[in-house]
Amino acid sequence: MSGINYSEKIPNNVNLVNDRTLQRALEHWQPKFLDWWQHLGPSDFQGADVYLRTATSVDAEGWATYGAVKMPDYRWGIFLADAQKDRTIGFGDSMGQPVWQQVPGEYRSSLRRLIVTQGDTEPASVEQQRLLGHTCPSLYDLRNLFQVNVEEGRHLWAMVYLLHAYFGRDGREEAEELLARHSGDADKPRILTTFNEPISDWLSFYCFTYFTDRDGKYQLKSLAESGFDPLSRTCRFMLTEEAHHMFVGETGIGRVVKRTLEVMKELGSDDPAKIRAAGAVDLPLLQRYLNFWCSSSLDLFGNEISSNSAANFANGLKGRPDESQYEDHVLRSSTFKMNTPAGTEDVPMLNALNEVMRESYLKDCEIGLKRWNRQIERAGFALRLTLPATSFRRSIGAWMGQPVTPEGRMVAKDEYEKRLHDWIPSPEDRAFVHSLMKRVAEPGKMAAWVAPPERGINNLPVEYEYVKLH
Ligand code: BYC
Secondary structure, eight states, rough: OOOBSSSSSOOOOSSSOHHHHHHHHHHHHHHHHOOOHHHHHSSOOOOEEEEEEEBBHHHHHHEEEEEEGGGGGOOOBOOOOOOOOOOOOOTTTTSBBBBSSSOOOOGGGHHHHHHHHHHHHHHHHHHHHTGGGOOOOOHHHHHHHHHHHHEEEHHHHHHHHHHHHHHHHHHHHHHHHHSSTTTTSSSSSSSSGGGGOOSSSSHHHHHHHIIIHHHHHHHHHHTTTSSSSHHHHHHHHHHHHHHHHHHHHHHHHHHHHHHHHHHHHHOOOHHHHHHHHHTTOHHHHHHHHHHHHHHHHHHGOOOOHHHHHHHHHHSSSSTTGGGGGGGGGSSSSEEEEEETTTTTEEGGGGGHHHHHHHHHHHHHHHHHHHHHHHHHHHOOOOOOOOOTTTTTSSSSHHHHHHHOTTSSOOOOOHHHHHHHHHHSSOHHHHHHHHHHHHOOOSOOOOOTSSSOOOOTTTOOTSSSSEOOOO
């Protein structure tokens, strides 16, 4: 087990104390991070006591402790999963060779690009969610939001550590830039599109943590396979924290479905107007939110046909999630049947890896859908929630800008434009959802549009005062 040294300014299990130059560089970045947190982290609530989990070890058993913390005092630190003895590269042309403890010169810019792109998403999501605290549906939810936020902050630290420790001056400059770009900023936006979308209501937050954090899971799993061992170890530990973020999304949407079904039963109706009048989210509206966030998150896998992904795999930088489940780890002689607007094409497998990953991601997304649909079925209603086709509303790749319905049917451009708000939230839908967003901050109380969770955090009751607002 690697214990974490909490007596240092920056908690870490990377022996920072023995590398004074690196320690000084990170201590120089730390106040800039805290300044960013104060200005672009959660708006208000900085003085509240929040029941947070903090990583205290990288041991799978008992890796975190829970307790009341004021967010600016959260111990953001640098934690790498334990090294695996004699680890070798598990895929690509250098398969079987020892993993690298330093960045190979020829891969320096590709690795830096992957780390910067990953790092950029972490503070972006905190910025996107910064106003949500004001409209929390309960203290339980408020605490979960802040837990997600502090851990995304820690994931930023994870990437900044790699940049500082392994990329010299360029790395330090990139670390500064991670705090200089801002979500939705017209001049300096975040790198990936989804991270510039506003998240101004809790339905979006649940969808984001369901779909976009799940992209995080897949990207982190593929980087955890990397031949650059420090990146692999960093991502392995980040995945431990990531699971809770997706739990917030899956249970959040499940609780919305549950509450809506209760209202539908009380009313004896599935009429959206009546359900809205009763203060709940009608299921077609939820479907439009799912379509929006799922299609946006599908873009995060990049182009269907990508020479970047081919080179990253062949060079041992980025594998497939759970690489060991596959038989062929070199992929020089296999092809992939790719659906494009021009028809089905045979594409070299190496160039199709973004799509391979997108497909396994969608299978994972289906799990929640099945669960929510079982709830709907049990309540005796006919509607079923679905995932949109991968070709729907894409803004990157082969399907970019193609007029495709959520069912995957190509239609005329003007029909697509006319009907788009049948498929993604219209301004009226958003205005309605916003009208539901009223802060509920009494312990145990819940907004009327979402059911209470089945259980509280860390075996505490749902009624526990998870955030003490003073
Ligand atoms: N938006 O060959 P291509 C998470 C750019 S989420 C804008 O298709 P590649 C989290 C691309 O950068 C996980 N631009 O793509 C979740 C490239 O530009 P340059 C984040 C895009 O490289 C919730 C060009 O298009 N982690 O952790 O095969 C809360 C052609 O690229 C987009 C990562 O993404 C887009 N959607 O794959 C908090 C892992 N997509 O460089 C956190 C690291 C592509 O030619 N990143 N482009 O100017 C990567 O592995 C890859 O960069 C990507 C793209 C998978 C993103």
